[in-house]
Amino acid sequence: MNAPLIIFFVLAAMAVVGALSLILQRHPIHSALSLIVVMVALAGLYLLMGAEFVAAVQIIVYGGAIMVLFVFVIMLLNAGVEERTNLSKLAGFAGIPLAVALTGFLAAAVARSRLRTGRIAVRRHRSHQSARQSALPGFRLPFRTHFLPDSRRYFGRDCTRRPPG
């Protein structure tokens, strides 16, 4: 267990717990706060993958602008505690198996796709060199599979470099 791996699991756990709490909370403001936790945890994961720009933009746009609007609207409408009806209780019975099934299918699809992970060149920078270099190779897979088919061309320092050929 090296430090980046521990940080990864802490952030991943934060994201999952935040997402669960988002659904389970009874009050809209608490749900919105949980969503902010998810956003910040995701930004941390991006940072771990060496995508500082995406991390900062994730917090500025999602954590800052969009969630502030959510909170603002909830406060403005003075939304109260959610009332559980028979139908919303029913949603739990159908929703939980469906969510489990979806997660299973996604995990299977990722596992079977056998995407190869490439290494991206880390430009040397004054701060946090060692942490980033050790963090990069391991966590490139989820970023590439989930985010964009070819992140190399869209993000980070590789924009400046021409692809070979």
Next chain:
Amino acid sequence: VNDFVAQHAEILISLVKIAILLFVVLTVNAYLTWFERKVVAHIQSRWGPHRVGPHGLLQPLADGLKFLFKEDPTPAGVDRFVYYLAPLLALALALTSIAVIPFGPNPIHFKGHDIYLGIADLNIGILALFAITALGVYGIALAGWSSNSKYPLLGGLRSSAQMISYELALTMSVVGVLLMAGKFSLRDIIDAQASAHGLFGWGGIFHWNILAGPFPQILGFLCFFVAAVAETNRVPFDLPEAESELVAGFHTEYASFKFAMFFIAEYTSMITVSCLCSILFFGGWLSPFPASWTFTTYLPSVLLIPFGLWVIWDGMRYETIFGKLILPGAGAVITALGAVFLIFPAVNEFIQGPFWLLSKIFVFLFVYVWMRGTLPRFRYDQLMSFGWKLLLPVSLANVVITASALLWSSR
């Protein structure tokens, strides 16, 4: 123990730097309240605090103790978790944002380590800062909501609307500077200004972004400063805590140290904004004089020694015994500091960058206080139309003009 220190030197250095910066920032915060009360008092032809200690200098200490020992009731019907989270969030985010700021150009060499002044020199420095300030809204908005009270709710609503509106102008006005520097790191932005093309080829002050070519960022600076004052909820944009309208706004239901946390957060963000203004537009640690004017390097001593002597002289004829003891001592320390800079050229060389940066920060803090003593509060509709109809278009125009000027000059 030695092995442990050698292995984790970087982390230990960072921790020590964090502790020092935290201490300095909190002390400066405390004395900023004293400074503000004194300056506002003199603007209004009053004396200001002068009972606790000589010239009221121990007032911040008394205030701090008072904050700690006041009763801390939790109002009925508050949302407990959010109510306790809000001040913590406000304070933590405000203090974190200072970590990005570099305070001097040269490192201190200590046992083989280069220790730079400033905690984290990130390559996304300014973006990280904006990310932290973007989250800072929650402290105030949630405090207003969770208090279960009418005035704080109105304050919280006002603050979130105000911060959404002004954050746009705040970030847009910086884009001009970023275009000119081509970097996000604050240190790189200052370095870019040092090598910038000065107006008419002049040196010194004409290298700063506010005056440097191809397009001086005067519009950008004005938009940035106004938007930043609005972001920190200071006069004339203090609608979230307007005393005459909302009792105390979002922190009405907070008492004792939880109130102090909001207070410290506000003053810390004032300091951060002053740092940003100096770094982005006023050349950071660059001297306003051309490099050939070497005699200006003695300016710190020339300012400090007479000031120290004046403090000693003032202390000699102070009324109270306490003042007669403390003031000459403080004056002697200041004079000695000036003498040290004069005697050791290496120290003087090192001190130049921080000296200019701190002077600029001080000027901006004074402007903050000056505005509080001078300007009345905006009406709410004025605030909104000012932000959306004036600041945002002007900062957008600034981006377009700067980009065009850069393109034109690079051809």
